[in-house]
Amino acid sequence: MTNDTNTAATGERYLFLAWSTYTSDRGTFDVWYDKEHIPQVMDTTGMVGAQRFVLDDTKPLPGVKTIDWGHLALYELNREPDAFREEVKRMLISADMVLPDFMVQPFKALFLKPVSKIHYGESWDPDPDRLDDRHLFFAWSTHTTDWDTYNAWYDEVHIPQILSVPGMLRAQRFLPAETKPLPGVEVPNEGHLALYEMDGSPSLFREECKRMLMSGEMVLPDFMVQPFGATFMAPASPWWPAQD
Incomplete structure (x- = not known):
């Protein structure tokens, strides 16, 4: 299994997001995920790395619809996730991979494909150890305009402001991939995703975005359907890179 360090440079960055809740204590859940489940997933085709997140305690931005689907496992791949899906499905059917009884079923899961390049902030550092403390801001949205107009606004106006x-470390936009869902999961449908990564707590990010919105420096266009779904997330594990 190769850890493709060129993923960020090429933009071939696909995501598999798996949200879950559980009935065990947090310690048992964390140990199972980090010691058993993630190592199994790391052996699949195209895997770059994984990290776990939980809802951050930063206050939501004004006017958004806060989305809380529980614990998030974020898996990053360097190619379309079809082979990954087939390998995980095979492990589940053969019982090589077993989901414990304390994991509430069905869980939510989503394959995402990139629809923009990766945009880098001034704080970006390619050292993978810097990812351990990254916090995330998920901004889901739908719109009433054509895609060219929406893409241009996001990439040329909105993301540079953010x-x-x-x-800020980096930002990238995604849409649901064409890959079939894994059997038995619930697939959320919140539309387009802008994923923002930041170094440390999102508190400053929230205050700056709120200030820009209130001052009129940042304007959300009429074609962006309101309210949009958003979530601040904090790391619950280190970044686990796939091994060479």
């Missing part, structure tokens, strides 16, 4: 906030 990346001007101190501590």
Whole structure:
């Protein structure tokens, strides 16, 4: 299994997001995920790495629809996730991979494909150890305009404004991939995803975005359907890179 360090440079960055809740204590859940489940997933085709997140305690931005689907496992791949899906499905059917009884079923899961390049902030550092403390902001949206207009606004206006906030690492936009869902999961349908990564707590990010919105420096266009779904997430594990 190769850890493709060129993923960020090429933009071939696909995501598998798996949200879950559980009935065990948090310690048991964490140990199972980090010691058993993630190592199994790391052996699949195209895997770059994984990290776990939980809802951050930063206050939501004004006017958004806060989305809380529980614990998130974020898996990053360097190619379309079809082979990954087939290998995980095979392990589940053969019982090589077993989901414990304390994991509430069905869980939510989503394959995502990139629809923009990766945009880098001034705080970006390619050292993978810097990812251990990254916090995430998920902004889901739908729109009433054509895709060219939406893409241009996001990439040329909105993301550069967001990346001007101190501590921003990178941003990228995604849509649901054509890959079939894994059997038995619930597939959320919140539309387009803008994923923002920041170094440390999102508190400053929130305050700066709120200030820009209130001052009129940042304007959300009429074609963006309101309210949109958003979530701040904090790391619950280190970044686990796939091994060479």
